[in-house]
Amino acid sequence: PEYTIIYFNARGRCEAMRMLMADQGAQWKEEVVTSDDWQKGDLKKAAVYGQLPGFKDGDFTLYQSNAMLRLLARNHDLYGKNPREASLIDMVNDGVEDLRLKYLKMIYQNYENGKDDYVKALPTNLGHFERLLASNNEGKGFVVGAHISFADYNLVDLLHNHLVLAPDCLSGFPLLCAYVKRISSRPKLEAYLSSDAHKKRPINGNGKQ
Numbered sequence: 001p002e003y004t005i006i007y008f009n010a011r012g013r014c015e016a017m018r019m020l021m022a023d024q025g026a027q028w029k030e031e032v033v034t035s036d037d038w039q040k041g042d043l044k045k046a047a048v049y050g051q052l053p054g055f056k057d058g059d060f061t062l063y064q065s066n067a068m069l070r071l072l073a074r075n076h077d078l079y080g081k082n083p084r085e086a087s088l089i090d091m092v093n094d095g096v097e098d099l100r101l102k103y104l105k106m107i108y109q110n111y112e113n114g115k116d117d118y119v120k121a122l123p124t125n126l127g128h129f130e131r132l133l134a135s136n137n138e139g140k141g142f143v144v145g146a147h148i149s150f151a152d153y154n155l156v157d158l159l160h161n162h163l164v165l166a167p168d169c170l171s172g173f174p175l176l177c178a179y180v181k182r183i184s185s186r187p188k189l190e191a192y193l194s195s196d197a198h199k200k201r202p203i204n205g206n207g208k209q
């Protein structure tokens with residue numbers, strides 16, 4: 001399948017799917033949208049919800065970043081082995097989305113005044129994921145089941161961003177800390193994470209991190 005990401009120049013809501021595709025050995029193209037392009041309005045009019053990212057799988061076009069992750073999961077067998085595992089994967093991904101939204105609101109709307117309180121609340125917000133990980137194979141593998149799923153890529157991407165925001169945020173969470181290192185050192189993913197394509201892309205669209 002010919003994958004294309006249509007997005008602003010940022011990791012943002014696309015980095016989890018980039019990590020998934022890299023780790024799965026899939027190729028993709030980037031259509032980078034500048035704010036000038038976006039101001040013209042045509043792209044915004046064509047977008048289902050007037051927003052980016054967009055994703056193309058051949059002649060098929062999709063919006064909503066979590067729907068894109070789920071399409072990739074269905075294409076690459078990254079959605080668990082049965083409906084119960086799939087629902088647990090959804091439960092984790094929804095929790096990642098909840099925390100991502102809190103993070104984005106702080107980054108885009110309240111960075112200067114809200115960062116400290118946000119970081120102070122991290123032990124509570126990250127504690128949920130430490131306990132989730134602990135509940136599966138003593139936290140030694142993936143967040144759900146015996147194989148990697150799209151929720152792992154989304155969670156690891158969000159944790160990467162939090163390690164930039166607050167480098168010590170995982171010091172109280174040994175399982176999450178080992179998990180991020182373990183997943184990030186998977187050979188194809190490690191190669192992507194050390195590429196300029198990844199390293200040179202800003203985490204967020206407003207230059208804050």
Ligand SMILES: N[C@@H](CCC(=O)N[C@@H](CSC(=S)NCCc1ccccc1)C(=O)NCC(=O)O)C(=O)O
Nearest residue numbers: 012013050051052053063064065066104105108109
């Ligand atoms: N639910 C959608 C959300 C997509 C989205 O927010 N897109 C943003 C860009 S991606 C992003 S994370 N932007 C930050 C959005 C944000 C700001 C403040 C609080 C929370 C989020 C966008 O297109 N903005 C331009 C516009 O709306 O005209 C998805 O997951 O794809």
